[in-house]
Amino acid sequence: MSNTSVLAPVAGRAVPLSDVPDPVFSAGMVGYGAAVDPPREVIDAVAPVAGKVLKLMPHAYVIMTPDNVGVLVHLGLDTVALDGEGFTTHVSQGDDVAAGQKVITYDVPAIEAKGLNPIVPVVVMDQRDAEAITPAEAVLEGAVIAHGDGLFIAAT
Numbered sequence: 001m002s003n004t005s006v007l008a009p010v011a012g013r014a015v016p017l018s019d020v021p022d023p024v025f026s027a028g029m030v031g032y033g034a035a036v037d038p039p040r041e042v043i044d045a046v047a048p049v050a051g052k053v054l055k056l057m058p059h060a061y062v063i064m065t066p067d068n069v070g071v072l073v074h075l076g077l078d079t080v081a082l083d084g085e086g087f088t089t090h091v092s093q094g095d096d097v098a099a100g101q102k103v104i105t106y107d108v109p110a111i112e113a114k115g116l117n118p119i120v121p122v123v124v125m126d127q128r129d130a131e132a133i134t135p136a137e138a139v140l141e142g143a144v145i146a147h148g149d150g151l152f153i154a155a156t
Contacts, residue, residue, distance in 0.1 A: 058084035
């Protein structure tokens with residue numbers, strides 16, 4: 001067993017995953033983790049862990065750590081329908097990234113203008129045990145955090 005520290009990919013108010021208004025995320029169907037409600041401005045989303053960009057879409061990305069822990073960052077809810085509008089990628093699928101490295105620029109006001117929720121769920125892919133996730137104090141308190149701050153620790 002090892003622990004993987006997962007950083008906040010964006011600044012904003014940290015929230016428990018159970019508070020995300022989408023059952024795919026709130027019920028842990030994709031995996032468990034936490035979320036960040038971002039500021040209403042154009043922001044940079046960074047890698048929450050170091051590793052390889054396993055999957056890169058304009059609205060979401062998965063980073064695979066050297067320990068084979070896949071961390072999904074999903075920028076907003078139902079944003080796949082935007083076909084990349086409001087997102088600018090800065091890395092390519094297959095690239096190695098450092099924790100905190102800029103991955104995507106996220107136009108939060110453009111997402112809200114489309115009537116979509118800009119919240120950013122961050123989950124460990126295929127993690128079926130909610131008890132394996134230890135949220136940071138900021139998540140439990142609903143505190144405002146900076147990108148790169150600790151979001152949760154995953155026991156893997």
